[in-house]
Amino acid sequence: MIDIHSVSKSFVTRDADPVHALNLVSLEIYDNEFFTLLGPSGCGKTTLLRLIAGFEAPSSGAIRIAGNDVAALPPQKRPVNTVFQSYALFPHMSVAENVAFGLEMQKAPRSLIDERVREALAMVRLEGFAARRPAQLSGGQQQRVAVARALAPKPSVLLLDEPLSALDLKLRKGMQSELKRLQRETGITFVLVTHDQEEALAMSDRIAVMRSGDVLQVGTPRDIYDNPQDRFVADFIGESNLLPGATLGRDPAKTIVVRPEHIVVSPASDGTKGHATGAVSAITFLGSDTLYEVVLEEGAKLHSRSRGGAALSTGDRVVVDWARHLERELAN
């Protein structure tokens, strides 16, 4: 659906060298998929989204949408609609007028516009709100109007720029499944930008992890979680223990990545063997799980997360163990 080919973008600033927001990024986003650009702020994810929407032009490289090079097309000529982080609802128009705007600009007949507006508002469950002004709605409702407005013209691609960041946690969880449902129902390709890795894992078919203008890894949530190919990815997605190879008596040029839930901690007095020994330095009770912080004899610190867990207390000498196939070895 979207083919991003060796795209770079730099911004010229007055006082310093140009800022490189994107360095030769290549990505392919498929039909009907929920694709997420994930990374910390300043990683270039929003810039990439704005390039797809047409608000900015790439410094070099090509973007194709449905096979067509869109370099020369302004935003109003691209089959792409955006849900803005701030929603950007038109304050002087009613909810229905906001949702109808795109179709009106496409010169759709009135009867079709009315039908699609009703459809779109039903899709986001705001049937009774057509006559309201955006200012009369809660944040969550405004957000859904923004989604309805962007979906009403039935674009090939829906771009979502941190759409949930302004909502409180409970609303955010609800909207996550709501957006996922909308994507499945409409069959439209969704491209989401977020810095929230949990959100990305929960919603996406595939994720591209980005950092300082580079795409580090692209894959399904499970793939990225289980097989991080980069220290940054391993650290950013979920929780990870990044252990220097030397502390485990292995190649010092490598870092061993182990997820906390894969580490078994048992008392040294049991006589079990493991990858390392150490002492429990902190215990955090998390309800269903217990989190143990262990300081290894070689100095490194690691976290283990276990269900129920052995009866350990702070200061106990322990053995840490995990199945070798669950760890990943990365170059430093």
Place this chain on the structure above:
Amino acid sequence: MGPTRTWLLIAPAMLVIGIFMVLPLFLAVAYSFMTANPYGGVTAPATFDAYLQFLYQRDFDDSLVFSPSYALIILRSIYLAIATTIICLVLGLPVAWYIVCQTPERRRILLFAVTLPFWINTLIRTYCWILILRDEGLANGALRHAGIISDPLPLLYNDGSILLGLVYTFLPFMVLPIYSTLERIDPRLIEAAHDLYAGRAAVFRRIVWPLARPGALAGATLVFAPALGSFLAPDLLGGGKKLLIGSLIQMQFTSSRNWPFGAALSTVVTVVVLTVFVIRSRKAQEDLR
């Protein structure tokens, strides 16, 4: 807080409004119902003569004859004030939009440029237009040098030069309020409209103009009210051949020494402006709804 303290706290504001706004207005209305003192000022008794004079002339036999000349002056003044307002709007909107689109630093410079004329006396600035527009002036000289004309164009002392002077004087009052409303428009709204297939013209018509309208209305009243009562540009650039209401009022208080008639004319102008204000605020409320 007791009622006494409340009154004490708002007393300074009431005093300022009372002395500088209510009292002069009240005096003007009161004077308009008095009799003229030939040495200036007013005397008793109270009459409606000033208002009668507005539409009628007293004949030799003291009978009243309808005479529209003063009413025509008012109509012409209103017409010129409306024309000034419309031209200021048409010129001011693109200027304000252009400034908003610049970097913050250039905006500051351009806004300063818009307010620059305020630093120079209006009388001097209006005289400068005479230097530019007269037969031997800059404009005709340049056109003659360029070989476009051989005889000077009559640029001065007509409605066109009055309009030019009024527009020049009041344009900043249109640009600044429009600028302040345009500046508050979230640029994302314009991006969102483009994203939803709106071209430049549609973005202006459907997004920018509706959101800028309160500023344009404020600018329109700020231009219309003083343009209606202005006498500098009409006197100097119009040559004083055809009177406008501002000059007429000014004359009543100086050479004609007919204060009640001047006060009556002022009251009529105030009523016209107030009517415009009321219509405007009604419309603004409709916009909000």
